[in-house]
Amino acid sequence: MSAELPAVRTAQARVSARIGAIAESATLAVDAKAKALKAAGRPVIGFGAGEPDFPTPDYIVAAAIEAARQPKFHRYSPAAGLPELKAAIAAKTLRDSGYAVDPAQVLVTNGGKQAVYQSFATLLDPGDEVLVPTPFWTTYPEAIRLAGGVPVEVFAGPEQGYLVTVEQLEAATTERTKVLLFVSPSNPTGAVYSPEQTREIGQWAAAKGLWVITDEIYEHLTYDGVPFTSIATAVPELGDRVVILNGVAKTYAMTGWRVGWMVGPADVIKAATNLQSHATSNVSNISQMAALAAVAGPLTAVDEMKVAFDRRRKAMVAGLNAIEGIDCPTPHGAFYAYADVRGLLGKELGGIRPATSAELAALILDKVEVAVVPGEAFGPSGYIRLSYALGDADLAEGVARLQEFLGTAK
Numbered sequence: 006m007s008a009e010l011p012a013v014r015t016a017q018a019r020v021s022a023r024i025g026a027i028a029e030s031a032t033l034a035v036d037a038k039a040k041a042l043k044a045a046g047r048p049v050i051g052f053g054a055g056e057p058d059f060p061t062p063d064y065i066v067a068a069a070i071e072a073a074r075q076p077k078f079h080r081y082s083p084a085a086g087l088p089e090l091k092a093a094i095a096a097k098t099l100r101d102s103g104y105a106v107d108p109a110q111v112l113v114t115n116g117g118k119q120a121v122y123q124s125f126a127t128l129l130d131p132g133d134e135v136l137v138p139t140p141f142w143t144t145y146p147e148a149i150r151l152a153g154g155v156p157v158e159v160f161a162g163p164e165q166g167y168l169v170t171v172e173q174l175e176a177a178t179t180e181r182t183k184v185l186l187f188v189s190p191s192n193p194t195g196a197v198y199s200p201e202q203t204r205e206i207g208q209w210a211a212a213k214g215l216w217v218i219t220d221e222i223y224e225h226l227t228y229d230g231v232p233f234t235s236i237a238t239a240v241p242e243l244g245d246r247v248v249i250l251n252g253v254a255k256t257y258a259m260t261g262w263r264v265g266w267m268v269g270p271a272d273v274i275k276a277a278t279n280l281q282s283h284a285t286s287n288v289s290n291i292s293q294m295a296a297l298a299a300v301a302g303p304l305t306a307v308d309e310m311k312v313a314f315d316r317r318r319k320a321m322v323a324g325l326n327a328i329e330g331i332d333c334p335t336p337h338g339a340f341y342a343y344a345d346v347r348g349l350l351g352k353e354l355g356g357i358r359p360a361t362s363a364e365l366a367a368l369i370l371d372k373v374e375v376a377v378v379p380g381e382a383f384g385p386s387g388y389i390r391l392s393y394a395l396g397d398a399d400l401a402e403g404v405a406r407l408q409e410f411l412g413t414a415k
């Protein structure tokens with residue numbers, strides 16, 4: 006196979022520039038490293054995972070088993086999703102977001118991730134800009150760039166509760182701005198916009214004629230009585246220029262089942278369906294029937310998980326804030342704490358002076374076998390994300406190791 010390629014072919018890169026520019030998902034990479042160390046017998050505590058540590062509820066698993074026995078589910082089904090699931094998602098969107106849509110406005114995707122990718126691919130032309138409140142979930146900028154768009158980071162630090170303001174959004178807007186990304190509760194910060202903040206931002210976007218892509222995947226995970234607000238419903242002035250992203254992963258402990266969806270105007274959903282019909286076709290029918298049992302069923306499982314997450318959230322935030330050099334605002338949603346570690350950078354720790362949060366995270370994993378995701382995965386250096394979706398005992402052990410290594414002079 007050493008035959009020489011024609012000169013014109015050798016000049017070409019092996020991997021396209023477009024795909025070659027994509028970074029590995031840092032969150033999945035940290036998680037994979039922690040899981041590999043654990044498999045090798047190391048007592049690693051993983052704060053990297055973005056998934057509930059609970060099993061999927063039994064009645065959902067039973068629906069999948071039942072579906073697997075039916076030959077009709079062994080066949081291709083409509084690319085946009087099973088009609089009964091699309092109807093249930095439309096009903097659920099009205100129940101939880103207060104947003105009335107027709108099943109034809111629903112596209113069932115292979116996890117929320119495919120919904121993210123396809124939404125940007127469907128709305129963006131090359132050079133179109135997307136306002137991305139930062140810290141952002143690591144997948145958004147890659148999906149925007151893959152679609153030819155330009156992510157424009159709008160940074161909000163801990164002193165403003167990781168919540169962007171209209172003034173900041175306004176300052177970042179240009180003639181090329183097409184979309185505002187709105188994520189509340191947020192991954193990675195756990196920040197939740199109040200109903201008033203949501204309305205203010207949505208009304209500003211509507212007045213600017215922007216589209217809003219809103220990721221509601223953590224809608225059922227809020228604490229301290231803080232409400233979830235759907236920008237689609239809170240701001241009727243947006244008209245139909247809204248795309249809602251969601252999925253079963255976080256609410257029903259179903260990350261491995263890979264079911265998400267897009268809800269939006271019929272023409273956008275039709276165009277996205279055309280894309281999906283060539284890319285992946287229908288999502289696994291078995292997973293779709295499991296998702297049907299989930300979204301058409303009760304919210305008792307997530308309410309139970311929430312009790313555990315709430316307890317762990319408080320333990321984690323208190324434990325982190327006891328460390329000198331760490332400032333961790335209390336998150337009101339999702340299952341992440343986003344700690345400001347700028348006070349630790351440059352300090353001598355284990356014989357090294359970490360200059361960035363990436364170096365600090367590597368040092369922590371190396372010295373005390375605790376996996377955290379550095380802020381570089383979500384925007385600027387100087388922060389670490391810790392998931393509190395893990396057992397109470399592991400959480401306590403992990404926080405104790407951090408305290409011992411980093412010091413608790415407070």
Ligand code: PMP
Pocket residue numbers: 055115116117118119142188191192220222252253254260263264265
């Ligand atoms: N949106 C956000 C904000 C997320 O945190 C995640 C999962 N990390 C997703 C979407 C996608 O979830 P999935 O693809 O597992 O459905």
